[in-house]
Each structure stands twice: as structure tokens, then as C-alpha cells.
Amino acid sequence: MKFLLASLLLLTASAHSAELQVTQGDHRHTWSSAELLSHPQARDIEIPADVAYKRTMHYRAVPIAVLLDRIAPGDHLQAVALDGFAAELPAATLLATQGARAWLAVEDTKNPWPPLAKGKPSAGPFYLVWTNPQTSQIGPEQWPFQVATIRQLAPVAQRFPALPPAADASAEVQAGFATYQKNCMACHRLNGAGDAEFGPDLNIPHNPTEYFASDFLRQYIRDPQSLRHWPQGRMPGFSEQVLPPAELERLIAYLQHMAKRKTAL
Structure with a gap:
């Protein structure tokens, strides 16, 4: 509960730029949405059959691998969302550049994403999405949205x-x-x-x-x-x-x- 509240405070601390915490071993880096939107490797991508929205979506996104510069393919990571959803993710899948490729979609407050449902928030401010997910059998549980933290952990x-x-x-x-x-x-x-x-x-x-x-x-x-x-x-x-x-x-x-x-x- 303390972790969840801390993550919530982290994401609501600024009305203009949310923050994502990435922990790799003893190294911790906090990325603001503004930094990620202007990242040199940020791209506009299309996601057909988006898992959260159930339709084609377009995002400004950064390859997740560029945020994991201290991670090796044999490592294990976890993406934690604000509601307690905790996706277990093998690093090799996130670091892959062939087949399914993982991206961190970043919501721009100037152009917010639609709500997930009536009366619900959007999938932002950070959402792990995949291009060509079928090539690596990426399941819906590997599409965490409203992500607050990505952290390196020991295997399950x-x-x-x-x-x-x-x-x-x-x-x-x-x-x-x-x-x-x-x-x-x-x-x-x-x-x-x-x-x-x-x-x-x-x-x-x-x-x-x-x-x-x-x-x-x-x-x-x-x-x-x-x-x-x-x-x-x-x-x-x-x-x-x-x-x-x-x-x-x-x-x-x-x-x-x-x-x-x-x-x-």
C-alpha cells in the first residue's frame, strides 16, 4: 500500500509532466513525460488492435530498451501500475529488436488519450505497448498501462x-x-x-x-x-x-x- 501511494503521489506531483521511475539494480532514474516525449529516439507509432482500447491507436513512444541500458537479456523486470497490477517481464523480450518490439507510449497532456471507458481515466501517462506482438506470443498481461514504475528484480x-x-x-x-x-x-x-x-x-x-x-x-x-x-x-x-x-x-x-x-x- 505504501508503494502504491508513493507511486500515486509521484505521478500526480505535476499537472504538466508525469514521472516514471526506472530502477536497474542500485541505479534509479526518474523520467518525466516531457523528457520522454522529446527523447531523440521517440517515434510516432501505430498499434493495431490495441489491448487497452480494443482498436487502432497512435502514440508517441520510446523503445523501452533505450531506458534499460543497464539490463542484460537474462535479467527479470516488473512493471507496476497505479492499481497494483504488476506485470512480470523477462528482459530478453523487452530488449528484442526483431519480432515483437516493446515501446513505452507517453501521454502528452496537451493531447491526452481518450478514457478507457466512460468515467474512467486514460491508459496514461505511461503504457507499455508492442509492435508485431504475435511474433513472440505477447499476451494481454504484458501490456500494462498507467505504469508508475519499471524495476529490475530477482526471478519469480x-x-x-x-x-x-x-x-x-x-x-x-x-x-x-x-x-x-x-x-x-x-x-x-x-x-x-x-x-x-x-x-x-x-x-x-x-x-x-x-x-x-x-x-x-x-x-x-x-x-x-x-x-x-x-x-x-x-x-x-x-x-x-x-x-x-x-x-x-x-x-x-x-x-x-x-x-x-x-x-x-
């Missing part, structure tokens, strides 16, 4: 020992853990472990594999509103293009495995 398994499956777990379960990190950790914790402050814990008190019967868990992951029509519901559906059937089965295998590995809060 090292930071949160309560998350990895047992050492002798099957290859399917181990692969499911990777799918969980990519698609679920941005919103959820499991066994109380994780940085997200957005959605419920997926193992405590009950794992979804314990209360969803038959194929209803698969249906819920594909289209949450088809089971629980809730206007305030914010969980997105994961299509087969985003989460192929084989990956969905691996994710469920991991959740079933973790239902037997609950830890006390």
Missing part, C-alpha cells in the same frame, strides 16, 4: 519460494508454472506470494480447481462473463490465440498441483 521463483511446484513435479506442471507467471501473476497472488494487489489469491483459502466443476474452469478462463455476468468484473478472457489449448491445460495442471501445496498465511 527466487523471490517467492511458495510459488514453484515440487522439484519432482511433471514437465507439464513445470511448464504450467511458466504460463502462470506470464498470464496470472500480474493480477493474482498464490499462497499469499506475489506483488499484485489486483485480484484474489488463487490458492488460499481455495484453489479454483477445487470449486469449479467439470469444464467450467476452462470456460471461466476463456470468457469470465459467460459464467458470472458482473459489470464490475475486470478479468479478461484468454482466447486460444493468447492462451493456446495446450498452455491452458498446463496452467490447470499447475493449479491442481498447487492445491496440494497450500501454505499458511
Whole structure:
């Protein structure tokens, strides 16, 4: 909560130029939106089928790699949004210059972006977007918006020992853990472990594999509103293009495995 409030204060400190904090090891740099908009590598880009706006959008953006000059491909990063959404991002994907390419879109207060919905703010002031995302299977959880901080962290398994499956777990379960990190950790914790402050814990008190019967868990992951029509519901559906059937089965295998590995809060 303290981190979230600090981030909120950071972004609202100036009515004219928001600030983004980038932490790489012991080095911390604060970028203002004005600095980023005038960055020598800033470009005007087009994003078809934008994840947040569900249509083609145009942004002034900087390649995220130029802000990560102290990061190596084997490192791990996390982008944290104002609402507690915490996207886990392998550095290699962010640093890539071929295939999918990551950009930091920067909102200009003189030309603000539209609201995400009626009565909602925009995706700004900072939004991680991708060109050619399909070439690297970039999922919707890797498009964090309203970003406050990008920081280098230790890998997930090292930071949160309560998350990895047992050492002798099957290859399917181990692969499911990777799918969980990519698609679920941005919103959820499991066994109380994780940085997200957005959605419920997926193992405590009950794992979804314990209360969803038959194929209803698969249906819920594909289209949450088809089971629980809730206007305030914010969980997105994961299509087969985003989460192929084989990956969905691996994710469920991991959740079933973790239902037997609950830890006390």
C-alpha cells in the first residue's frame, strides 16, 4: 500500500509532466513525460488492435530498451501500475529488436488519450505497448498501462519460494508454472506470494480447481462473463490465440498441483 501511494503521489506531483521511475539494480532514474516525449529516439507509432482500447491507436513512444541500458537479456523486470497490477517481464523480450518490439507510449497532456471507458481515466501517462506482438506470443498481461514504475528484480521463483511446484513435479506442471507467471501473476497472488494487489489469491483459502466443476474452469478462463455476468468484473478472457489449448491445460495442471501445496498465511 505504501508503494502504491508513493507511486500515486509521484505521478500526480505535476499537472504538466508525469514521472516514471526506472530502477536497474542500485541505479534509479526518474523520467518525466516531457523528457520522454522529446527523447531523440521517440517515434510516432501505430498499434493495431490495441489491448487497452480494443482498436487502432497512435502514440508517441520510446523503445523501452533505450531506458534499460543497464539490463542484460537474462535479467527479470516488473512493471507496476497505479492499481497494483504488476506485470512480470523477462528482459530478453523487452530488449528484442526483431519480432515483437516493446515501446513505452507517453501521454502528452496537451493531447491526452481518450478514457478507457466512460468515467474512467486514460491508459496514461505511461503504457507499455508492442509492435508485431504475435511474433513472440505477447499476451494481454504484458501490456500494462498507467505504469508508475519499471524495476529490475530477482526471478519469480527466487523471490517467492511458495510459488514453484515440487522439484519432482511433471514437465507439464513445470511448464504450467511458466504460463502462470506470464498470464496470472500480474493480477493474482498464490499462497499469499506475489506483488499484485489486483485480484484474489488463487490458492488460499481455495484453489479454483477445487470449486469449479467439470469444464467450467476452462470456460471461466476463456470468457469470465459467460459464467458470472458482473459489470464490475475486470478479468479478461484468454482466447486460444493468447492462451493456446495446450498452455491452458498446463496452467490447470499447475493449479491442481498447487492445491496440494497450500501454505499458511
